[in-house]
Amino acid sequence: MRNVVQLLIFLILFSCNPNITRAQGNERIIPEKDTLQGHLIGKSLDDIDDLEKELNFLFEFEVIEAIVVYNEEGGVKDSIYIEKIKNWNDPGDFHRIKIVSNENEYLFFNVDGWVEKVKYNQVYSVDFASSEVKNSKLINVQKASPNTYLIFAFGYPYASQPELLSVISVSKENIHLAFNENYYLTDFSDFNSDGFNDIKVSKRSAEDAKLHTKDIKRFFFKNGWFFADL
Numbered sequence: 001m002r003n004v005v006q007l008l009i010f011l012i013l014f015s016c017n018p019n020i021t022r023a024q025g026n027e028r029i030i031p032e033k034d035t036l037q038g039h040l041i042g043k044s045l046d047d048i049d050d051l052e053k054e055l056n057f058l059f060e061f062e063v064i065e066a067i068v069v070y071n072e073e074g075g076v077k078d079s080i081y082i083e084k085i086k087n088w089n090d091p092g093d094f095h096r097i098k099i100v101s102n103e104n105e106y107l108f109f110n111v112d113g114w115v116e117k118v119k120y121n122q123v124y125s126v127d128f129a130s131s132e133v134k135n136s137k138l139i140n141v142q143k144a145s146p147n148t149y150l151i152f153a154f155g156y157p158y159a160s161q162p163e164l165l166s167v168i169s170v171s172k173e174n175i176h177l178a179f180n181e182n183y184y185l186t187d188f189s190d191f192n193s194d195g196f197n198d199i200k201v202s203k204r205s206a207e208d209a210k211l212h213t214k215d216i217k218r219f220f221f222k223n224g225w226f227f228a229d230l
Contacts, residue, residue, distance in 0.1 A: 067141075
């Protein structure tokens with residue numbers, strides 16, 4: 001029987017608590033053997049059942065895209081299913097990302113919705129677009145290291161805020177939400193020459209960020225997590 005790990009990206013409330021959230025069944029996203037404590041940058045995770053009770057709505061999903069990613073270094077084939085809520089009138093092209101790996105399922109749910117990547121306001125750099133591991137019109141799959149890839153999903157825009165930038169880290173040992181904050185993505189490359197691709201983000205649009213470089217923030221990727229460049 002598959003071990004279902006449900007993760008809810010609770011976008012209605014903002015949490016500044018950087019601690020790791022437990023999934024159902026008291027299973028930890030980060031194995032105890034990890035020596036470096038990971039911290040989610042951005043919004044908290046919660047149980048989907050709580051939101052169903054709050055909204056008095058039973059979430060049902062339909063698959064709108066399915067892709068397979070083979071991690072050669074890790075020797076694992078992952079199936080990624082992009083799903084949308086049935087009979088849901090609020091915005092968003094899709095609302096859940098399901099990853100099936102090693103007979104385990106990992107569910108990442110965004111009630112506010114993500115959008116097709118072509119609708120995302122960020123003008124992708126040629127390097128970012130051309131280095132995709134898999135072709136998808138909804139998500140962007142990038143290699144972070146020889147045995148880890150990242151899934152980028154871009155949130156629905158609200159008012160003048162940058163869209164939500166959600167990044168899921170996938171490796172043989174770990175699958176978890178590594179970054180989930182309202183930022184424009186401006187760069188994805190290895191800034192500190194450690195063999196891992198990092199990100200640069202800004203609260204400003206792509207064009208404005210070029211004129212206000214001091215507002216650009218760097219987050220380094222290490223042990224499956226992004227850490228702010230302090």
